[in-house]
Amino acid sequence: KRKVMKSSSPPYQHVCQVGDPVLRSKASPVDPVEICSPQVQKVIRTLIKVMRKLDCMGLSAPQIGVSLQVIALEFTERMLHENPLNAREIKGLAPFPLKIFVNPSVRILDSRTATFVEGCESVSGFSACVPRYHSVEISGLNERGEPVSWQTSGWPARIIQHEMDHLNGVLYIDKMDSKTFANVSWMELNE
Amino acid sequence: KRKVMKSSSPPYQHVCQVGDPVLRSKASPVDPVEICSPQVQKVIRTLIKVMRKLDCMGLSAPQIGVSLQVIALEFTERMLHENPLNAREIKGLAPFPLKIFVNPSVRILDSRTATFVEGCESVSGFSACVPRYHSVEISGLNERGEPVSWQTSGWPARIIQHEMDHLNGVLYIDKMDSKTFANVSWMELNE
Numbered sequence: 001k002r003k004v005m006k007s008s009s010p011p012y013q014h015v016c017q018v019g020d021p022v023l024r025s026k027a028s029p030v031d032p033v034e035i036c037s038p039q040v041q042k043v044i045r046t047l048i049k050v051m052r053k054l055d056c057m058g059l060s061a062p063q064i065g066v067s068l069q070v071i072a073l074e075f076t077e078r079m080l081h082e083n084p085l086n087a088r089e090i091k092g093l094a095p096f097p098l099k100i101f102v103n104p105s106v107r108i109l110d111s112r113t114a115t116f117v118e119g120c121e122s123v124s125g126f127s128a129c130v131p132r133y134h135s136v137e138i139s140g141l142n143e144r145g146e147p148v149s150w151q152t153s154g155w156p157a158r159i160i161q162h163e164m165d166h167l168n169g170v171l172y173i174d175k176m177d178s179k180t181f182a183n184v185s186w187m188e189l190n191e
Numbered sequence: 192k193r194k195v196m197k198s199s200s201p202p203y204q205h206v207c208q209v210g211d212p213v214l215r216s217k218a219s220p221v222d223p224v225e226i227c228s229p230q231v232q233k234v235i236r237t238l239i240k241v242m243r244k245l246d247c248m249g250l251s252a253p254q255i256g257v258s259l260q261v262i263a264l265e266f267t268e269r270m271l272h273e274n275p276l277n278a279r280e281i282k283g284l285a286p287f288p289l290k291i292f293v294n295p296s297v298r299i300l301d302s303r304t305a306t307f308v309e310g311c312e313s314v315s316g317f318s319a320c321v322p323r324y325h326s327v328e329i330s331g332l333n334e335r336g337e338p339v340s341w342q343t344s345g346w347p348a349r350i351i352q353h354e355m356d357h358l359n360g361v362l363y364i365d366k367m368d369s370k371t372f373a374n375v376s377w378m379e380l381n382e
C-alpha cells in the first residue's frame with residue numbers, strides 16, 4: 001500500500017521563501033471580471049489570513065504561491081503602539097485600515113529617499129536597510145473590482161513599494177545595503 | 192541567590208551569524224611571535240574543530256568570534272566524491288589537505304572570473320551565485336609561524352577568496368547576484 005501524501009497547493013497558508021521561482025516571476029494581472037470569482041476571492045481571503053497570522057503590514061499573492069497582481073496592506077493601531085514615540089515620527093509610521101489592491105500601479109510623488117531597516121516574510125528571520133521613496137500614489141482595483149487610489153508617505157509608502165516590488169519579482173535584498181543584512185537572532189546565537 | 196549564567200566566549204564552538212559586528216570588522220594581524228602561544232593555538236584548534244564539525248571547506252577566525260587574520264582550509268577526498276563527475280571538472284573541484292594561514296595575503300594570478308553557487312556558514316541555510324577569480328596565490332605563515340605560499344585555481348581558489356574576504360569584513364552577499372540568493376530549503380517548505 002502506498003502512503004497518501006498530504007501535499008498543499010496555492011494559495012498556501014504559509015509564505016514562500018527566497019529561492020522559490022514564484023517570488024522572481026512577474027505576476028499576471030487579474031481579469032477585472034474575475035475579481036469576484038470564488039478563486040480570486042479565496043486568494044484575497046488567504047492573503048489577509050496569512051498576513052494577520054504573521055502579524056506583518058503587507059503581503060503579496062506571489063508570497064502565497066499565486067503569481068497574480070494582488071496585494072494586501074494593513075497597519076493597525078496595535079502595531080503602531082509597539083514602536084517607541086520617536087520611531088513613529090522618524091519613520092513616518094501611521095496606521096491605516098486593511099486595503100486590497102488588484103492590478104496596482106504606483107506613481108512617485110516625492111522621489112527623495114529615506115533609508116530604514118525592513119524585513120520580508122519571504123526572507124524570514126533577516127532584515128536590512130533599504131532606501132524607499134518618501135511619497136507615492138497607488139492606484140488599482142479593490143476586492144470588489146472598484147477603482148481606488150491612495151496617496152501616502154512615510155512607512156505606508158514604504159510598505160506599498162515593498163509589495164509592488166513583489167509583483168515584479170523583486171525582493172528587498174536586490175536593493176538593500178548588503179553590509180546591513182542581519183540575522184535578527186545573531187546576538188542570542190552567541191549566548 | 193543569583194543564578195550563575197553559563198556564557199560562552201570566543202573562540203566559539205559555533206559560527207557567528209550575519210549581523211554580528213565581528214563579521215564586518217577588519218581582522219587584526221597576529222604578531223608572528225605569538226603564533227605558537229596557547230591563545231593563538233587554541234584559536235587554530237577551535238577553527239579546525241568547528242570547520243570539521245560543520246563539514247565545510249574553509250573557516251575564518253572572525254566566524255568563531257576572533258578578529259584575527261587566521262583561516263583554515265581543507266577539501267577532503269570524501270567531499271570531492273559527494274560531487275558528480277561533471278561538476279568536479281566544471282567547478283574545478285580538487286582536494287587538498289588541511290592548511291592554516293596566518294596573516295595571509297592574496298595575489299590574483301588569473302583575473303578571469305567564474306560564477307558558481309556558494310554558501311557561508313555565517314549565512315546558514317542560504318546560497319547564491321558569486322563570481323570569483325580563476326587563479327590566485329595565497330602567502331602567509333602556517334600554524335608554526337613558518338612562511339608558506341600556495342598557487343591554486345578553480346574551487347580551492349574560490350575558497351581562498353571567500354575566506355580572505357572574511358578577514359576584510361566582507362561576505363559573499365556583498366558580491367552575489369542577489370536574484371540567485373536562495374533558502375536551501377525553499378522547496379521542502381512548500382510541502
Ligand SMILES: [Zn+2]
Pocket residue numbers: 119120121122162166
Ligand atoms: Zn516581502
Ligand SMILES: [Zn+2]
Pocket residue numbers: 310311312313353357
Ligand atoms: Zn564564509
